[in-house]
Amino acid sequence: MTRITLHIGPDAALAARLAQALEARRDALAARHVLVPRSLASIGPNALALAAGDTGDPETASLELDDAARSRLRRQIAGALRDEIAAARPDRVVICAARLADLLHPGDIAALRDMLAPLADAVEIVAHVDDPARLFAARYAAQVMAGRQADPRQELSLLSTPDLRAALIAARPVGDPRTGVVPVIEGAPVWLDLPGLARVWAEVFGAVRLRSASDAPIWGDGLAEEVRATFALDAAPDPLPAARPPVLPSAAWLSRARRFNVALARLCAREGYAVPMDLRRRLLAEMSIPGPPVDSGSLHAMSDRLAPDMAALNRAHEGIEPAHLAPDPPAPGWIEADPERGFRATQYLLAFRPLIEKVASTSGPLNLSPAARAAMPITARHKLAALRGSAFAPHDALPPRPGATPVFPPAPAQGTGRTIVACMKNEAPYLLEWLAFHRALGFDGFLIYSNDCEDGTDAMLDRLDAMGFVQHRDNSAWRGNSPQQHALDRAMDEPLVREAGWVAHIDVDEFVNIQTGDGTLDALIQAVGDATHVAMTWRLFGHDGQQAIEAGFVTDRFLRAAPRHLPKPHTAWGFKTLGRNTGAYEKLSCHRPNKLRAGHEDRVRWVNGSGAALPDRFARRGWRNGRGEVGYDLVQLNHYALRSVDAFLVKRARGRALHVDRKIGLNYWLRMDWSDVTDRSILRHRPRLAVEHARLMADAALSALHRAGLDWHRAKAAALRAHADFAALREQALALTLAPDERAAWALVLDTES
Structure with missing residues (x-):
């Protein structure tokens, strides 16, 4: 009997740590009849989420995936997993895909179920939850460093809505890569309604196991035990070395970055530029400034809004430790931090503009040929996005050859070895x-x-x-x-x-x-x-x-x-x-x-x-x-x-x-x-x-x-x-x-x- 255990996030840092542990112990786990698939990593980042539905992923925003291309991607993933499972014949398949929590609609989740269900006797879903305000503070920081322009008032204004998940989905903007609007970056995270997340996944897959975790064990010697419990393994994998937990950007740096994103979006809209993600991150790194991160206590309204439902989740899931979900102490309501030192986004934009014009004008939507749009797999589209505008892109602009003089047939050389x-x-x-x-x-x-x-x-x-x-x-x-x-x-x-x-x-x-x-x-x-x-x-x-x-x-x-x-x-x-x-x-x-x-x-x-x-x-x-x-x-x-x-x-x-x-x-x-x-x-x-x-x-x-x-x-x-x-x-x-x-x-x- 083969069982698939699928981890859907939404805690990105914790999910990354679990995935790191699974990758590092793949061979040892295989000896225990536990398969950590290689094929998903080779197909591309966030492949499962992209195949199930359009999450608005910034890394795939320009890849031009229509319904036919998405169906091909589903078949590719299912075929690759089927081959791995047939070769390994495991008791358990473990997959960590944190971006799945960003799926918007039950239909997307059902598409994922239909893709995975034929591959195993059972598919179970597990997710890690935390205090909503604390989870959001980390996601907001990641969004801003990827281009987000809206401040947290976008989410805070929706808390009075009876159906919070529906409101979060409705508030998500339409994507426009050329002006820097990418839904998963600019929009409110739909999983902010953690009880709603558990509900919609349970409706499709059946029961969902929820867990909570403390940072200290996860980044220290408790990781192996958390892997065992998360994926219901018979024994914990061998311990991994301790690692340093991620450090969130300072609140002042986020203030600078968000304001720069607004200015950059205006430039892109006016000039038709599209800024590659790696360039954006380089530019934002230039304006870093030390200081404390955003205090999740200033977002306590999120914790307060969901407190009754979070308490119900706590009672229903034995994997949740109440102390882990305790909100940080309330602080005065959120106000954007001072960017300090007379920061002006337009001055940075002016300084960076030559580099932006050199690089950004060559990026953007792929504009695939008809043949490529009909058949090119997602992995090749990822590669094309990286290739275009790079020094490795094909062209015929080498210096011309010297002119050649016409020749006539001499007798072939003989005996010259x-x-x-x-x-x-x-x-x-x-x-x-x-x-x-x-x-x-x-x-x-x-x-x-x-x-x-x-x-x-x-x-x-x-x-x-x-x-x-x-x-x-x-x-x-x-x-x-x-x-x-x-x-x-x-x-x-x-x-x-x-x-x-x-x-x-x-x-x-x-x-x-x-x-x-x-x-x-x-x-x-x-x-x-x-x-x-x-x-x-x-x-x-x-x-x-x-x-x-x-x-x-x-x-x-x-x-x-x-x-x-x-x-x-x-x-x-x-x-x-x-x-x-x-x-x-x-x-x-x-x-x-x-x-x-x-x-x-x-x-x-x-x-x-x-x-x-x-x-x-x-x-x-x-x-x-x-x-x-x-x-x-x-x-x-x-x-x-x-x-x-x-x-x-x-x-x-x-x-x-x-x-x-x-x-x-x-x-x-x-x-x-x-x-x-x-x-x-x-x-x-x-x-x-x-x-x-x-x-x-x-x-x-x-x-x-x-x-x-x-x-x-x-x-x-x-x-x-x-x-x-x-x-x-x-x-x-x-x-x-x-x-x-x-x-x-x-x-x-x-x-x-x-």
């Missing part, structure tokens, strides 16, 4: 273009491994071997986790690698696009001078609206790519390495040589695709460039990971060369389908490519194998389109017409390799 090592499986339609292209640049050695081919790629490589164009090795007997790494380990013993002057490992969907001089490998080697290793950074090319597998050149058909400034997701600036074969490294890996030999530390010099020196750490590790390390001026690696939609389906069915235990699905498409910026730079190489390709196709046996391979891929794609799973994947992929920052944010969330 410039070797490419490659691994292939089912690449028949693309092999000859790739080989011709790199021969035309000046590579003259090709060591190619193949495994488990069904489309004739291995037969084409055998023919090319017989013609003297490549050296083909059968890799079908590979062992380990990666056929590619198995081949690269073998390659180190091959004369074509050992005796080469330069070596690169690239795949058949990667093209070395040299931008300097006449576009040849000679020009690139001359441009990098004494560098020993060139990090050739990917430029990701998407499907560019192409759906079918066609006979034309990949480099002709796919001319739209990712923005050049694309630091996230991490795969976008991956690189492959062109390296001098100096014997400095013991091992060849997918992206670079590895295992630097002792004594060679000063004999390697790594540069980026612009010829600029890379940090010393690249001598030993690293397979991607970061900001300040990327460069495309001399060379970029055009990466056609998808090609057409049908080609993607065939690749999906084939599996992966490096990580055979990972599936290629929508995650891969989201990371790789960049069709945002036109890049025709590779076409300067087309005359030489055409000459070399014609030379290869002149062989009747080779051209027949190429055509047969193309037919095989077309037939395979047709069969996959008729398969329900692949048809659904194709439909999903075609529907995802995303803006660059939307794609980046979603890919970051889905990425399993980060």
Whole structure:
């Protein structure tokens, strides 16, 4: 029998302390058949409350969640919890979600019940209560530091209303992120009517357990026992170190902050700014001033109004200790504190305005594209909100490349020891273009491994071997986790690698696009001078609206790519390495040589695709460039990971060369389908490519194998389109017409390799 115990707050500090204890003791609790779900934390902050109903959370105010998006979020949460519960088979699931107390309507609470009820045999609700005035004083402080403009008279004026909870809900303003009005910040906390909170939750879930707690034990050695009692565990978890309880802002600081919030809201309304929460907190921190916090005794009218009902709760719940709920001594009625020292909010606003204009104008509602609005999960929307306006946002505003002089087809270099090592499986339609292209640049050695081919790629490589164009090795007997790494380990013993002057490992969907001089490998080697290793950074090319597998050149058909400034997701600036074969490294890996030999530390010099020196750490590790390390001026690696939609389906069915235990699905498409910026730079190489390709196709046996391979891929794609799973994947992929920052944010969330 599995039981879910759900803690709904509303005491935010206490709930945070309980959650901290649960997180710290997750593994120990799992051994006792108690599950603390990881999935809720990964989905996003306050995910349960957001899925149940719109709480007006400031962190999600701009995420554009309509009913359909909220339903998807509910399914996502339920599915993630179901998987965790099925894997762990716990007796008890414990969840701490203090924001749930802010749910306004019984319908929202019922939605939460409907989401959780199928996952367990029983769901019980527990909440921690305190004196209403004391709870409100802490919430008011948090609200002001998050942007609240109204003072406590908003709540005090409602105390004479017979149905206090209804009055608190009715007083909540309509949210408007652009003017700083966020309901959960600006509005009265609906749980201020603590008896009303218990009543509405009990109506939906049945009995609600209420508890009270003293600060001293919670922040000291009594935490473990409170966790046990709160979540009805058989035994208390191991004790946690004592922690310092949170210190509330001084009353004078709150007075300053509230007045500044009013002034800032006026500016935002006039100029259309939206201020990110982290910036607001930074600004308010600048005006801090020491002093005592708001005295909850000055809010004793709240305690007096609810005293009879609180006494009834005290009698009905054995978890409540009467001393814990005793109000602080009454004090004169609330009056806002003096902000002190001649504080003027407008002076601070004037000083902060340049920073506000720089940052705030880039934030606000997400304004999602139709595809993102229809499908983007809440976690990706959170990531997008953080990405926009940051230094990691995609754009194509890198300095322009130097102009390139058109070139014509010289004879390929011969005998210069410039070797490419490659691994292939089912690449028949693309092999000859790739080989011709790199021969035309000046590579003259090709060591190619193949495994488990069904489309004739291995037969084409055998023919090319017989013609003297490549050296083909059968890799079908590979062992380990990666056929590619198995081949690269073998390659180190091959004369074509050992005796080469330069070596690169690239795949058949990667093209070395040299931008300097006449576009040849000679020009690139001359441009990098004494560098020993060139990090050739990917430029990701998407499907560019192409759906079918066609006979034309990949480099002709796919001319739209990712923005050049694309630091996230991490795969976008991956690189492959062109390296001098100096014997400095013991091992060849997918992206670079590895295992630097002792004594060679000063004999390697790594540069980026612009010829600029890379940090010393690249001598030993690293397979991607970061900001300040990327460069495309001399060379970029055009990466056609998808090609057409049908080609993607065939690749999906084939599996992966490096990580055979990972599936290629929508995650891969989201990371790789960049069709945002036109890049025709590779076409300067087309005359030489055409000459070399014609030379290869002149062989009747080779051209027949190429055509047969193309037919095989077309037939395979047709069969996959008729398969329900692949048809659904194709439909999903075609529907995802995303803006660059939307794609980046979603890919970051889905990425399993980060």
